[in-house]
Amino acid sequence: QKEVEQNSGPLSVPEGAIASLNCTYSDRGSQSFFWYRQYSGKSPELIMSIYSNGDKEDGRFTAQLNKASQYVSLLIRDSQPSDSATYLCAVINTDKLIFGTGTRLQVFP
C-alpha cells in the first residue's frame, strides 16, 4: 500500500514567520510530487509541483525534495492569515494522486 504521511497539525505560526510543512512517502519509485492547498469546504488548489531533488521556488513558496530520504517539504515565507488552510502533499502513482491527510496551518496576526 503506497502511503503519504503528514503531521495533521495544527501548525501555528505568527504572521510574517516561515511555515515549514513536511511530508514523507513510501514508494521509492515516485517521480512527481505536489503541494495543494485546501480551504475548509473547498477543493484542492495546486500550489506547486516538484520533480527533481533540491529546491523549487515560486513567490513566497519553496518546495524541497529529497528522494533518497523520501521526503518533500513546503516552506511558506512571510506567512499571512490568508495562508491559514490545510496543505495536502500528493504523489503520483501510475496516473493517480495519492494524498496525505494534510497539515492544518494556522497563521495568527
Next chain:
Amino acid sequence: EPEVTQTPSHQVTQMGQEVILRCVPISNHLYFYWYRQILGQKVEFLVSFYNNEISEKSEIFDDQFSVERPDGSNFTLKIRSTKLEDSAMYFCASSDPGTSTSTDTQYFGPGTRLTVL
C-alpha cells in the same frame, strides 16, 4: 484562466437512489479523474479516464459506480444505488499530457457535496 467546473454544488438524495454528478474538464485536457473526500478524511482516488475508457480504478469504485463522457465536454460519475457511506465531497480533476512543463499536473473542480439520507 480555464478551470474545471462541476454541477451541482450540493446534491441531497435518499438511500438507494441514483445520482449523476457532472463535470466539465478544462477544454484541451485529455485525462479525467474522480476523487472523493469523506468529511474529515483524506482525498481518495476513485477512477481515471482516458481515450473514452477507464484507465485505472480503485477498490472503492465498485459496480455501483460508472463514468461516462457523453459528449465532447462533459464527464459524469453515476452512482446507481446510493448508500449512506457515499456521503462525501466528490471532486473531478483533469490533466493535459501535452504541456511542456508537466504531463501529470491535475487541476480540481470545486466539488459536489453529496448527502445521502
